[in-house]
Amino acid sequence: MEFYTNAFVQVLSFGPLTAMIGATLLGVFIGALPGLNPVMAIALLLPLTYSMDPLVALAMVAGIYNGSMYGGAIPAILLRIPGTPASIATTFDGFPMADKGEAAKALKIACWSSAVGGIASAIALMTVGPLLARVTLFFGPAEYFWIAIFGMASVGVMVGSDPVKGIMAAVLGLLIGTMGIDNLSGQARFTFDQTWLLGGLDLIVVLVGLYALPPVLQLAEKADLKGLSAAQLRLNDVPFKPGERRALIPTWLRASGIGIGVGILPGAGGNIAAFLSYNAAKNASDDPASFGKGNPQGVAAAECGNNADNAASMIPALALGIPGNVVAALVLSALTIHGLQPGPQLFHQNPVLVGGFMMEMLLTSVLIFALGGAVATRVFAQFQRLPGVLLVPSILILMCVGVYVINGRPVDLWVMLAAGLAGYFLEKVNVPLAPVILGMILGPMAEQSVRRALLISRGDATELLTRPISAALAIATVLVIIWPIAKAMRRRRDAGKA
Amino acid sequence: MKIKTILLGLTAVTALAAPALAEYPERAIELTIPACAGGGTDTSARKLAILLEEKLGTSIAILNVGGGGGSVGASQFMQAKPDGYALFATWNSPLTTVPQVQNVAYALDSFTPIASTSETAYTLCVKTDFPATTGAEFLAELAANPGKYTYGNDGIGGTMQLAAERIFQAKGIDAIAIPFGGAGETLQNFLGGHVDIYGGSISTVLPYVENGEAKCPLVTSAADVPALSGASGLAALGLGDKETLLWRAILGPKGLDQAIVDKLAEVIDAAVNDPSYVEFLATKGEVPNVVKGEDLGARLQTEYDALAEVSKNLGL
Numbered sequence: 001m002e003f004y005t006n007a008f009v010q011v012l013s014f015g016p017l018t019a020m021i022g023a024t025l026l027g028v029f030i031g032a033l034p035g036l037n038p039v040m041a042i043a044l045l046l047p048l049t050y051s052m053d054p055l056v057a058l059a060m061v062a063g064i065y066n067g068s069m070y071g072g073a074i075p076a077i078l079l080r081i082p083g084t085p086a087s088i089a090t091t092f093d094g095f096p097m098a099d100k101g102e103a104a105k106a107l108k109i110a111c112w113s114s115a116v117g118g119i120a121s122a123i124a125l126m127t128v129g130p131l132l133a134r135v136t137l138f139f140g141p142a143e144y145f146w147i148a149i150f151g152m153a154s155v156g157v158m159v160g161s162d163p164v165k166g167i168m169a170a171v172l173g174l175l176i177g178t179m180g181i182d183n184l185s186g187q188a189r190f191t192f193d194q195t196w197l198l199g200g201l202d203l204i205v206v207l208v209g210l211y212a213l214p215p216v217l218q219l220a221e222k223a224d225l226k227g228l229s230a231a232q233l234r235l236n237d238v239p240f241k242p243g244e245r246r247a248l249i250p251t252w253l254r255a256s257g258i259g260i261g262v263g264i265l266p267g268a269g270g271n272i273a274a275f276l277s278y279n280a281a282k283n284a285s286d287d288p289a290s291f292g293k294g295n296p297q298g299v300a301a302a303e304c305g306n307n308a309d310n311a312a313s314m315i316p317a318l319a320l321g322i323p324g325n326v327v328a329a330l331v332l333s334a335l336t337i338h339g340l341q342p343g344p345q346l347f348h349q350n351p352v353l354v355g356g357f358m359m360e361m362l363l364t365s366v367l368i369f370a371l372g373g374a375v376a377t378r379v380f381a382q383f384q385r386l387p388g389v390l391l392v393p394s395i396l397i398l399m400c401v402g403v404y405v406i407n408g409r410p411v412d413l414w415v416m417l418a419a420g421l422a423g424y425f426l427e428k429v430n431v432p433l434a435p436v437i438l439g440m441i442l443g444p445m446a447e448q449s450v451r452r453a454l455l456i457s458r459g460d461a462t463e464l465l466t467r468p469i470s471a472a473l474a475i476a477t478v479l480v481i482i483w484p485i486a487k488a489m490r491r492r493r494d495a496g497k498a
Numbered sequence: 499m500k501i502k503t504i505l506l507g508l509t510a511v512t513a514l515a516a517p518a519l520a521e522y523p524e525r526a527i528e529l530t531i532p533a534c535a536g537g538g539t540d541t542s543a544r545k546l547a548i549l550l551e552e553k554l555g556t557s558i559a560i561l562n563v564g565g566g567g568g569s570v571g572a573s574q575f576m577q578a579k580p581d582g583y584a585l586f587a588t589w590n591s592p593l594t595t596v597p598q599v600q601n602v603a604y605a606l607d608s609f610t611p612i613a614s615t616s617e618t619a620y621t622l623c624v625k626t627d628f629p630a631t632t633g634a635e636f637l638a639e640l641a642a643n644p645g646k647y648t649y650g651n652d653g654i655g656g657t658m659q660l661a662a663e664r665i666f667q668a669k670g671i672d673a674i675a676i677p678f679g680g681a682g683e684t685l686q687n688f689l690g691g692h693v694d695i696y697g698g699s700i701s702t703v704l705p706y707v708e709n710g711e712a713k714c715p716l717v718t719s720a721a722d723v724p725a726l727s728g729a730s731g732l733a734a735l736g737l738g739d740k741e742t743l744l745w746r747a748i749l750g751p752k753g754l755d756q757a758i759v760d761k762l763a764e765v766i767d768a769a770v771n772d773p774s775y776v777e778f779l780a781t782k783g784e785v786p787n788v789v790k791g792e793d794l795g796a797r798l799q800t801e802y803d804a805l806a807e808v809s810k811n812l813g814l
Contacts (some may be wrong), residue, residue: 043562045533050548181566184677186599186654195573195603199565266686320689321705322682329536329682336541339781343705381578408561409574456648456692457674 004126007355009184010055012364019059020360024367027067031083032076032380034212034395035402037204038068039326046330054338055356057071058331062360063367065327069229069270069307070114070368074380077299080215081395085207086306088434089278090287093291093298100294104238112245113252113300117307118365120256121263125318126358127310130347132264133319141452142464146473147265148446151272152438153480154279165431176201177447192479196411203440205403205412206419210436212399213420214427220392248300251281255301259308264315266324267445270306275438277305284484286399307368311361313484318346318354331357522582522758523556529585530578532571534564537680538699538782543587543808545778546615549769550691551742551801567594567653569602578609578749582758585612589746594802598809599655604803610754611794613763615714615770617745618784619719620661621729622649623688623696623703633730636715637669637771644672649695650684653677655809659716660698661742668740688712699744700725700783719740725783742805745787747794763790 010016030036041064049057072087075093090110097106124132139147152170179190180200191197255277260271281301282291291298318326321342332342340349345353383391403416423433450464457463465471529547533539533679540562547558561569572592578584586609596602622636630639640647651659654677666673673695680683681698688696689706695711696703704725706712714729720741722731733740748766750759770786771773779786789797 040533046535046544050545113755137686137690140687140690181600183679184654188600195570198600199570215814266683316686320686321702322686323536326534326536329534333536333541333544337545337778339778341701341705341781345705345711351810407563407574409563452676452678455674458645458674 003351003355004204004359007359008353010352011059011356011359015053015056016059016360017358019056020063020364020367021371023060023063024067024364024371025063027064027069027364028071028074028372028380029067030064031068031071031087032074032084033398033402034081035208035399037402038064039330040402040405041068042327042330044153046334049334050274050337054334054353055360057334058353058357059360061327061331061334061363062357062364065113065310066118066361066364066368067371068110069118069310070303070372071380072306073110073114073299073303074107077110078103078383079219079395081212082207084270085204085290085318086274086309086436087302088207088211088271088437089274089302089305090299090435092302093293094302096292096294097296097299098490102294103424105296106241106299108238108373109248109296110303111368113248113255113302113304113373114307115305115365116252117256117259118310118368119362120252120305121260121308121311121360122358122365123314124260125361126355129315129358132346133315135265136264136316137320138469140467141449141456142467142470143473144265144267145266145446145449145453145464146477148401148442148472150448150473150477150480151268151276151442152446153477154438162430165429169426169431169433170435170439173436173441174443175439176206176436177440177443183448184455196409200444201415201435201440202406202412203295204406205415206440207437208399208403209416209419210423210433212395213416214424214433216392216395216399217420217424219388222388244296248297250284251297251300251305254284255279255304256308259305260312262305262379263309263312263324266316266322269313269325269441270309271437272441272479273309275301275434277301279480283480283487284467288487307365311365314357314361317342318357320344388427500633517581522761523554525583526559527554527583527585528561529587530563530575531570531587532568532575533562533589535562535589536765538701539587539589539746542616542779542782543786545642546766546769546775549772549775550765552779553765553769564598567596567656569596569600569604572596573603576604576751578751580610582750582754582762584751585762587767588751589657590746590798590801591726591744593798594805595655595657595660597621597802598660598805606795606798607672608752610750610752610759611791611798612748612750612759613766613770613791614695614745614747614787614789614794614797615766616779616784617787618700618782619702619717619731619743620658620698621696621703621714621723621726622662622716623707623714624694625688625691626710628713631713631715631728632641633716633735633764633796637665637671637735640666640673641669645674647694648674648676650676650678651697652680652684657742657744657805660805660808660812662697663812664740664742664804665716665718665737667808667811670735675810689767697714701781704783723783725745742801747789756765759791763788 023403030041042061072084073090075081075083076087076090077098080091080095082088082091092105181188181198258277259273262268278298278301281297282288313324313328317323317332323332403412531540531543551558569592569632570797575586630636634662658673676693681702687693707714714726717729717731719721720731720733720738731742767788770788776786
């Protein structure tokens, strides 16, 4: 406890405090701009932090990371354009809410949910983090295979009204995921002798195209020349109605748990956390049909889940020296530059710095309440008032800059355009887009894991089921498929009786 | 990392037409790193870039181009203009190892070697309860049990795997290679008991040697490594000629002016041997090692030829 009070005092000094406030605002901004993402922003900032007080540097990382996870929800709700990869699930119910004139309420729920998820995750990091980190070691290739399959099974909930189209979309994602060098054989697959394809198609590039371009094209189709007046925007603060907040608590608890669980396992990430949280909320709901049509629970689950992934993803990095995602790798690299050695001794090496960073992850989540609600939302939401003729080109330029910056090569712009046009036509024929992305993320994870597991077991496939954790995950996968079907059948039967 | 370049690039457009060497560098340099931000190569290069910025009096913009074990970045970089404003900070694998398993568009002569910066050995480590402790015992245990042990490595046909296989082939050892995405992932699977042997960089596993969870019988350098007192160097095992190291270097595109190469090599030499950089390298288990110009080219060629033989024997 003394450990944290010491760190607390350090963190509340002028430098880290201003850095946290500034970086959280910057993070919301980065998250809210489609194309710009936190990984890029943190990588950009990193060299500046080498000569800086490490607590100030880490405060900036924490602020940008947490702020942007929330910021991504703003365009997701207002324009159906996810600001970050993790806010795709937020568009499902956020945009329909905005469409019904409840944009302010959706933003407020997103803000609260992000803050709650971030706080829960930071508390997990500060308390059970090191303990949980050890548990993740039990997850070998066989277990990772089942996690990927479990994630894909949850596609079921996102396929929409026509399962065949949903499965087609997922298969498209799986196919795209096989492109590039195969890590286990060194073979190039579907690269057509193009060197830029050796690394596969960049997830973010495809994602920006697929998700941001179709809504932008729709905006363009409306050919709106006037924009909205301040009154039409209806972004006045709407207080929670009595009981409204309490109704969100079970969703928050569930999504926080899922986000922390996904975050702590190296490799999955905020988008998977948001998808799984959304899926769980829908499965638990009495009225699953209302999801996708503007159910506040959907926004709460997605936003809480993706923020709960953040601090938890630092657990294996700080406790074991194993970075689970690029942001965690950047944090470890910043610590290395400041002379610390990542690994189990990190806590003892510099408790003030490590404890301070955890505290900063917590405080920047708390800051989302204030900055997200009052300042950020009001300011960024004003963009929506721009007439389409200005809004459309502005977003397009941002998307191009963001995509170009990732790898610094013009060909990515063409990939984005192609993905965008594909997304536009897929939407026209009612093929859902979320399964494409899930396939792209989870396909390679499932494939590589199962092949590694089989290498280790010398080709004996029964080992995929006989290990206790993989067996449990396999059963959970079956349940997540059966659950919605069983529920729907029971409802039909009940309806039949009445 | 690229926004900076774009801004600086815009302001520098007017200055493009003046190639006078005397004033080199007169604008920002773009440093391509063929790996994602946050990894070992990236951290080393970024730290070095800060020192180089000071010594060259210009800013250096970092561009990370990961993927394909470094070949994506290398292929992209080989098309850069050889004007001294595009440099490439890489580790040896994309140049000497990856071409053995991938059909890449570049060859060693697609680049102008400038200077190497630092080097470190790979290590093979086991859990403390493994029935062998010294390098000789370790190799004997593996040789006596063909196909029994699995070792994690940084990727199929990666330098780490070839470094291990050079030793294994010399001793007639058959161990099963399990490729992972990097040393962190290998460590996770080693600690969790999913693979028997950790194969990868020293700095990643070092904390677990210090806390008694792991022991490292072998390093892939000829000499012993001070940080791993229990590990045998290859020379002590009579395998001195099988040394394979992880090393880092800065290169330019093909046809870079000799005067620029010399100037950069000199500045890199000074930066690498700066006490702050030496101290930084030590925390990662690396030591400075500056080989310049043509000598660096020869080093690359020798390593390329040796690894070509190993991968041929492996059937990769």
